[in-house]
Amino acid sequence: MKDMKKRLLLVVLAAIFLNGLCLRMRGEEKKPLTGIDLLTKPGIVLTLETAERLVQLPLKCMQKEFPNKPGETLAAPADIGSPRNMHPAFYGCFDWHSSVHGHWMLVKLLKTFPGLKDRVLIRGKLAETLSAENILAEVKYFQRTEEKSFERTYGWAWLLKLAEELHAFGDPLARELENNLRPLTDLVVQRYLEFLPKLNYPIRVGEHSNTAFGLAFAWDYAKATGNLELKQLVEKRAKDFYLGDRGCPLGWEPSGFDFLSPCLEEADIMRRVLPKKEFALWLKKFLPQLAKKKFSLAPGEVSDRKDGKLVHLDGLNFSRAWCLYGIASELEGYGHLRKVADEHMRHSLANITAGSYEGEHWLASFAIYAYSLSSR
Numbered sequence: 001m002k003d004m005k006k007r008l009l010l011v012v013l014a015a016i017f018l019n020g021l022c023l024r025m026r027g028e029e030k031k032p033l034t035g036i037d038l039l040t041k042p043g044i045v046l047t048l049e050t051a052e053r054l055v056q057l058p059l060k061c062m063q064k065e066f067p068n069k070p071g072e073t074l075a076a077p078a079d080i081g082s083p084r085n086m087h088p089a090f091y092g093c094f095d096w097h098s099s100v101h102g103h104w105m106l107v108k109l110l111k112t113f114p115g116l117k118d119r120v121l122i123r124g125k126l127a128e129t130l131s132a133e134n135i136l137a138e139v140k141y142f143q144r145t146e147e148k149s150f151e152r153t154y155g156w157a158w159l160l161k162l163a164e165e166l167h168a169f170g171d172p173l174a175r176e177l178e179n180n181l182r183p184l185t186d187l188v189v190q191r192y193l194e195f196l197p198k199l200n201y202p203i204r205v206g207e208h209s210n211t212a213f214g215l216a217f218a219w220d221y222a223k224a225t226g227n228l229e230l231k232q233l234v235e236k237r238a239k240d241f242y243l244g245d246r247g248c249p250l251g252w253e254p255s256g257f258d259f260l261s262p263c264l265e266e267a268d269i270m271r272r273v274l275p276k277k278e279f280a281l282w283l284k285k286f287l288p289q290l291a292k293k294k295f296s297l298a299p300g301e302v303s304d305r306k307d308g309k310l311v312h313l314d315g316l317n318f319s320r321a322w323c324l325y326g327i328a329s330e331l332e333g334y335g336h337l338r339k340v341a342d343e344h345m346r347h348s349l350a351n352i353t354a355g356s357y358e359g360e361h362w363l364a365s366f367a368i369y370a371y372s373l374s375s376r
Contacts (some may be wrong), residue, residue: 010057044342046371048323052112056353057364058102059118061093062125067357069095086141089134094124097155097208098362104162105131105365107177108372111169125174126127132180139149139183142191149339152195153214156188162223167225189230192218196233203240204266206258211241212265213319215218240310242266246285254300259315259366263287264323273331290327308358314348318366321345338374345370 054276059183068091069084104120116122138175142150151159163185215234222231248263267287269280289295297320297371300313324341328334345367351365 021107021129029239037312044345044371044374046112046368048113048115051109052117053362054368055106055109055116055118055122055351055358058093058105058292059122059125060128061357061361062099062102062106062117064346067094071150072098072304073144073150075144075146079144079146088137089129089131090138093361094357097151097158098308098365100155100162101158101362101365104158104165104370107162107165108172109366111171111174125171126177130177130180135180137185142184142187148191152191152209153211153218154208156191157214157217159184159188161217164217179257189221189227192230193233194233197235199237204262206253206255206260207312210260210265212233212260212269213260215252216265216269216272219269238269240272243282245290248286248352250287250289253311254316257309257312257321258300260319260325261316264320268323268326271362273330276330283327283331290334290337295336295340297340297344299344302348302351305351305359306356307356311356311359311363314351314359314363315366316349318346318363318370322370322373325376329376341374343368 016084021265041334056115065082065084070083070086072079072086074080087096087099090096093102103126103219106126107117110119110122141147158197162183166181171231199211203209215238218252219231219234219238221227222234245266248266250261250263253263259267263286267283270282270286283290299320300316302313304313305311305314321341321344324337324344328341348363349367351359352367
């Protein structure tokens with residue numbers, strides 16, 4: 001009897017093994033759900049499980065100096081330096097602006113999920129990189145004669161978003177870091193005040209220099225901190241640039257390297273600066289197709305996620321999502337846009353942690369910002 005039971009057990013185990021082998025050979029082996037996989041299910045809600053996973057990406061790169069893409073203008077040999085030497089606060093994550101929005105993401109998740117298991121590590125790293133000494137060194141770099149346009153306006157916008165997040169975080173460390181960051185924050189605000197009156201025409205591309213994106217985050221900061229001068233200037237320039245726009249060619253998007261939608265980013269700033277009724281009228285003329293219940297928009301398709309430019313299209317999916325969530329939360333009758341936004345999120349969420357540094361160093365922060373709009 002015992003021998004028979006043993007033989008039966010061996011037969012069962014062999015069957016399980018062979019079945020698994022066949023599944024692997026056919027490419028049908030089921031993988032266990034991970035945090036990101038779970039988020040491809042109905043409903044786009046940021047969970048602690050996902051936060052724990054995504055927070056590892058900025059932690060991994062915020063003090064990773066190389067590879068690095070510097071944006072310096074060199075006037076003399078003495079201007080050459082290592083990324084860490086020139087930017088002691090924001091030298092990691094491949095480039096300056098990605099480091100800045102990686103820092104924003106860490107602050108955002110600390111505030112949203114006080115129980116993060118790596119909270120002590122995160123707080124320590126933030127205190128180390130955003131020290132008063134490091135920020136003053138960043139200010140010194142910005143004051144170079146040749147760097148008046150350094151990170152204009154994409155990096156400026158994310159710096160103000162970081163400052164806004166710290167301002168809204170009721171935590172002693174946040175107060176310390178906000179104060180440390182203030183000299184650079186004030187400098188960036190001044191750069192906006194000096195630059196925007198000189199800009200005769202908006203920049204309507206789908207990459208860093210997009211004017212609408214730069215205005216949107218500057219407006220958020222100004223509103224949150226009560227900076228009336230900056231807020232009024234942003235509102236004036238947004239209306240100067242966009243109030244008369246009609247029939248934006250959304251069908252022309254995306255361009256090959258877009259990570260921002262020129263049409264939707266414009267709508268995103270106008271929903272901020274216009275009263276609700278006026279924005280609704282403007283949107284019907286600017287993007288009338290959005291009002292249709294059957295409106296659809298195909299997510300951007302990435303052909304090679306190891307190509308640092310082509311992977312921009314995953315970022316486009318997240319930024320489109322945050323613009324669509326914003327419109328849906330602002331206007332009645334546009335709730336159907338949430339489904340389109342959700343589809344964009346699902347399309348790229350699983351690829352954030354695909355193991356390629358080209359996407360890892362920045363896409364998680366785009367996803368987190370989109371999540372922050374999805375729950376409104």
